[in-house]
Amino acid sequence: MAVNLSKHGAALSDAYNEVVNGRTDTDWVLFTYEGNSYDIQVAAKGGGGLDQMVQELNAGKVMYAFCRVTDPNSGVPKFILINWTGEGVAGVRRGVCANHFNSMAHFLRGAHVMINAHSEDDVEPELIMNKVSQAVGVTYSLHTESNEFNSTSASRPVGSTYRKTNALEEIKGTNRDNFWAQLEKEEQTRRQQERKKAEEERQRVEKERKEQEERETAERERQLRERAKQINQQRLFEKRQETEHQNQQRREPVEQELRSAEWKGIRSSRSVQEANGSKYYKTSALEEINGTDRENFWAQLEKEEQTHRQQERKKAEEERQRVEKERKEQEERETAERERQLRERAKQINQQRLQEKKQEAKNINQQKSVEQELQAAQWKGIRSSRSVQEANDAAAIISQRAVNPRDIFSQKETNFLTNRASETQPACNGEGTLEENIYDVPSHHRVYDEVKDDRMSTVKQSAGLQQSLYAKALYDYQAADETEITFDPGDIITVVEMTDEGWWHGYGPGGHYGMFPSNYVELI
Template sequence: MSLQVGFSTHSKDLQNAYDQVINSSSPVNWLIYTYDKGTNDLKVQATGEDGLEELSEEFIDGRIQYALARVTDPNTELPKLVFIAWCGTGVPESRKGLFNSHLNDVSKYFKSFHLQINARNEGDVDPDAIMKRVSESSGANYSFHKESRRMEPAITPVGSVYKRTEIPDIATMQRQTMKSEPAPAPVSSVHQPVRTTPGKLASKWGQDQDDQSKADQVRADRERAEKEAQERDQAMAAEREQRAREDAAKLEERQRAQQEAADNQRLRQQEQDRQRQEDESKRQQQEDLQRQQEEEALQRQQEEEALQQQQEEEAERQRLEEEESARQHQAEQDRLAGEEAEKARQQQEEEERQREEQAQLEAELAASAQHAAQTAGHAADEAVEHQQGDSVSAVVLFGYDAAEDNEMSMAEGEVIHNIEQLDEGWWSGVSEDGTRSGLFPSNYVQLLETTPEAQEPVQEEAHAEPEPEPAAAEAAGPSAVALYDYDAGEDNEISFKENEVIRDIQFVSDDWWSGLAPDGTAVGLFPANYVELQQ
């Protein structure tokens, strides 16, 4: 809020009230301005037609108010403008600090007035006190407006020939009428009778007539002198009245000039107000345009920031998705690594178990060596009879129960035929009755050695009537064709190339199967999604 007093907000009402008060023909003879609530803009509080008595009731102790009243000067009977600046005792100190600066602006707004009164209490705005100050401020107290018109004597015609009027010497005339008396003699301390000097006898009536004529002459001269003095007084009064009329005319002319100057000033002020309003309107339009441009720029900035934020959020979302995908991938890798570690641990435990079992088997081997030697001869004979071609056979030293689907169970003393030595720990073969085939631990059997004499008939028979390979394949499990190359990562896995055939497949789990390698040298695990089963 501006600290300057404002006239533009209610300028029309302020000017109308002011024009009515300064117009002597208007019934409105006073106005009072006050501040609009919460601002420094002036507004018209009230106007009236009943003079100072009515105006004095409008002043409020807690306000700053400005009043202009038109009164009649009791000395000159002319209208006078009185400007009253009221700052009540109840006005806050913060507002009192603005009173002096605002007072200068308001006094300039009223342009011209005859008397200014700075009021603080009701005594300062008392109508009698105000009129007394108006009377004192009007200068000389001319009384000709109050005197009743006196009767003037008729003016005698003036002759065409100048006649000098002799002014009588009143003092000389009075001295001539007075009798000369001698100075009184000294008075002695002794009484002496007074003796008068006898005078000349004269006629009593003659002396009286002389005295009477002299008195009449003195009276006539006195009346003539009084008349002349009265005429001089009348002439001086007429001159004073003429001067008063001239002064009144000059005052009226001066007031008329002041009124014209005030009107011109008012017109200039109106023009200035109009120009100020136009400037204010232009400034407001410029401010509105600037504010609109700033709002548009702010809106564009907000849209750009929103777009940038959206892009940042999208980038952040993609980054989070990538991180989540990376975490999932890492979790999958960790899971696979954990599974591999678990498999390695299980394999290590299995190897440990096998070593323990091997130690136990070695201990039991010594106990059953004799029994194995006894049955070896009989088993050798049976092996020669049952051998087909040059296959390897072995006798079972200890009974074994299959733990997996791709393994086979064995009974102690049983002969296993068609043995394939897949690795050091596990072999593959066919049971003696031909109903079972699969993997078995190599340390549970002992290979049988056959003499060349016993093998020759068998070999000749084998050359004569060879067993077809499909028959062995029919006895084995299902087969599959490799879709991709695979290199074994563990000792219990097999390697193969694309389009090679894996036989005797055992479905160990959904992801890993067991089968015979394409070269037939090993049986082991491989990933199921690397092969396609053959129908």
């Protein structure tokens, strides 16, 4: 951003001239920026010298000081330009304002010494006066040189005889001739160094700013990725819990049947054992036990019990597999039936749209032909003011008896939801009404009968174009209660009513009517 010296140009020039001319007591002036803009204005001025000017410097601003001082050696006025950048200035603004110093130096031309200051230690009056004294050519004294020249010229004899050359005097003369050229060259070198330093400072600040922005951008992206990861993990966890809950609900009936079957098997086994025990007891089981090893008897009994339990578990597992298989087959049949209904519904919607487009094109062609015939008839038939008046009366009667397209659309939408076969009934009723209105017009105004037919076709076209809205599901949604509908991605929702900005009404894939969020679907 470039510095602006034109907004307060008159005040800036006046303040500068007061210091340079020396006609007033003003020997210093401070310039600074107006607010956060880059417009330069006069901040302060006075006649108290360096001490007073240093007290007016602000540590939180970027300021430019121009001061007139008197060289203690030569007594010649010297001008000092100070580029003040306070320690409280932000880094970005510091870098931008560093590029403005060259423009200010060009505006405040004539400065013998230029100083870059950042703190109060850099603007001590003694330090500044030392820099003025040490500058090139500042130690030159008019009084001393004039005295030396007078003394030398007085001691020199007058005549045409040979005189020995004084090397020191020649060196002084040569230096005096090259003094200002050397001073200008060193001044240019110093300015180039200052510009180079300012450019390096600006590049450093710009590099730090870019690095800071890159770090902040990387941090924001990392936080966004972590947030997205947490959201995905939360969704997966919720979906996993929901799946486990559904599986648990599906397993409960099967496990209950298994427990019932095991309990029945255990009861039947116990009843068989009790019956066998009573039977063996009645047929002298004591003699058989005495003839058989007791250990083999109990081992055989345990083995038979294990075999019986294995058979019961096998039957229960087969029953569970059969129930699971029937459930999967039922789900597959329901899924296939739902897909078939969706395909049929999409096919019907496409056929209906194609029919509407054909009817629209037909109505447009009929309207164009009727308009052409109307223009021809008006050009040939209507020539007198009486016939024109009668034609206007007939047109007014026709417009008063025209059917309201909104009534036709409402009636057609209701019949479409209840029975698709009766879609054309409102249009037929509208034609009958229109035909009756046509016959009320006098027969010699045949031109306006054609106008009526054109209006009737326009009504039909409006009624055909204003059909129910359809929406396609983008995400899956589960109904919270009976007033909402459930759908999966890709499902078609019919008869959409946009009753609210966030919630719409419509018929879901299962034919249930209810509310659903509008940001989960898109209109088709």
